[in-house]
Amino acid sequence: MKIRLSHADGRPLYVQIMDAVRSGLVRGTLRPQDPLPSVRDLSSSLRVNPRTVSQAYAALERDGVVQVRHGKGTFVAPGVRPEEKERPRLAREVARRALADASRSGLALPDLMTALRELDRDSHGDGRKEDGR
Amino acid sequence: MTDTVTATLPIDLGSGPFAVTTRGLARRFGSVRALDGLDLQVPEGAVYVLVGPNGAGKSTLIRTLMGLVRYQAGAVSVLGRDPGDRGAEVRSGIGYVPEDYRVGYAWMTVGRLLEHQAVYHPSWDAEYARELRARYDIDPGRKCHTLSKGQSRRVQLVLALAHRPPLLLLDEPTDGLDHVVRDETLSILSEHLADSPTTVVISTHRVYEVEPLVDHVGVLSEGRLLGQLPRDELRGGLLRYWADVPEGWTGPGELGGRVVRRSGAARAIEWTVWGDRDAVTRGLSQAGAAVREVAPLSVDEAAVALLSGRKAS
Known part of the structure; x- marks a missing residue:
């Protein structure tokens, strides 16, 4: 999953991460059941606070886009359209x-x-x- | 044309729990008030950036929290203890990167220095120390006095992080590092935050670098805080408004917000305002301004707006 954050962008960073996941789904580079990077790996590669990534994943989970499977990680929800x-x-x-x-x-x-x-x-x-x- | 207005943002973060607090903290050096009634609140688990011009008191504050500078008035609590009389105890729970580059004793090798620290800190994570040393490409055989600024900084970061302390006090942590090592340091800090429960206070002039890591902001000027608040509240409440206005426009009587900085040309204004976005937009519109854009500020821009407002007062 390729994410580029822009600090000049008016959107908060967690929203930019959410939009990047949505964009991956629309392009087809992310598909149902695909694993997302761990919070640690994504925050490390983006140089952001891990809480920002957790916040994005939690909001995506509330929207039904991803599923957090405890001890296994975060995955694209199977029913996403x-x-x-x-x-x-x-x-x-x-x-x-x-x-x-x-x-x-x-x-x-x-x-x-x-x-x-x-x-x-x-x-x-x-x-x-x-x-x- | 820039005109500035004094304004202070909120500084009360509520009831905690806090890893660090100071109340009315004061310290003078001769006639200079380095800390002038400072009320710092660093919530547990926060990544708090301290912004301010040279001489604002940032390093004095951090050294006071370490128990390296004695305070003359007020109260300090660091991890539940007063560094004024329990300095050594307080320091054992802190990973500190000082403003000063010198590390260890001149004749000591870096490897020996790391072993020395491992003995001092029971929580020293030897495997993590090795990993950091490798990522920072540190040669343990080097003598401390032969290290460059950047090499010293890297050693200081390893010393601060490897015992996974509950509190990190980082005074210009990326100073002296080249671009690649700075970037690696930010990545290391992200991972450190994911792996260890830590409260972090960072003092830096390169706020843009650490901004994505930061969740609390304190703006310091002349030993006092001009604002201390969560990053999200700063983003939501301090906004820049661009508007087209009629010739000779004098501004609204009632704005529903506090103007921190006014600038712009005759028919187009650029105001930085602390207040509710809808209320301020309405206030400007009702006074005949056509609001073109409203945008949040980076921490850097917010600090500049606040500090220049201060200067003009």
Whole structure:
């Protein structure tokens, strides 16, 4: 599981970890029953407080995305349906950030929609471009 | 155009339990008030970062908690004991990285120094000490006086961590370390927190480095705290508001928050305000400002806002 945290991001770190897990589910790099890294390993690789990782895992468990199996670790929940729940949720989050960014620049929704459609048309057939970032 | 307003954030963290507290702590050096009525509260299990300019009293405070500096007024409790009269006992429960780089005795080898510490601390974890020594690439055959700053720092970190103390007092722990070793140190600290129940107090000028590890923040200036609160409360309560305002705008009469710092140009303001986000946004809007963005501050930015507000007062 690849996670990149941004400290300039307005989202708290535990939310960024939650979004990274959701994004893994949407892309298919994380599947039902897959193990997540241990709290110790993930906090060590991200250089964050282990409690932040625990907080993210606990919130994901409340949302039904992961299951904590005592003594075994944390796993993606067997019944998770990324297409129904995680995808729209992640899309809303990305849209919310885009809207906030637009508003900061003094732009309104129609400006943003027009630019998005044009960009999408320009890059047609290469829709995965954004993934390479 | 920057204009600053005095403001103090909350400093009361409630009823504990606390690993460290001071009440009205004071210490003067000649005419300088190094600590001036300081009420520190470090909750058990917290990772508490102490921020402040040079001379704010950070190192004096840490040395007082260690029982290395005598305080002149107030009360101190470290792990339930007063370091003023039970210094040695208090120190045995603390992993300390001092501001000073010198370690051990000049003629002593690093290996001998580590053995020496192992005897002093019954909880010394020899296997962990070996692991840390290997990760830090420390040569046990080196004489202490031949160590560079960065090498001394690494030895000091091993000495502080390897007995898995209930309290770590780290005074500029990454000072003198190169980028790779600094990064390795942060990873080591994350793992240490996952493996051992520990309270940590870190004093540093590189707050951005340790920010992801930190859950409590204290901002120190001239021997006093300007704010002491959980990181999440700082993130939620101290916000920067960007707004477009009419020419000649003078601001709202009632804001529902406390302005820590005002800046911006004639028609666009950038205010740092401590208060409820919705109430402050409403206050600005009702006064005719079009709020464009509201964003939390990094600990660094928050400290700068608070300290520059202090300076202007």
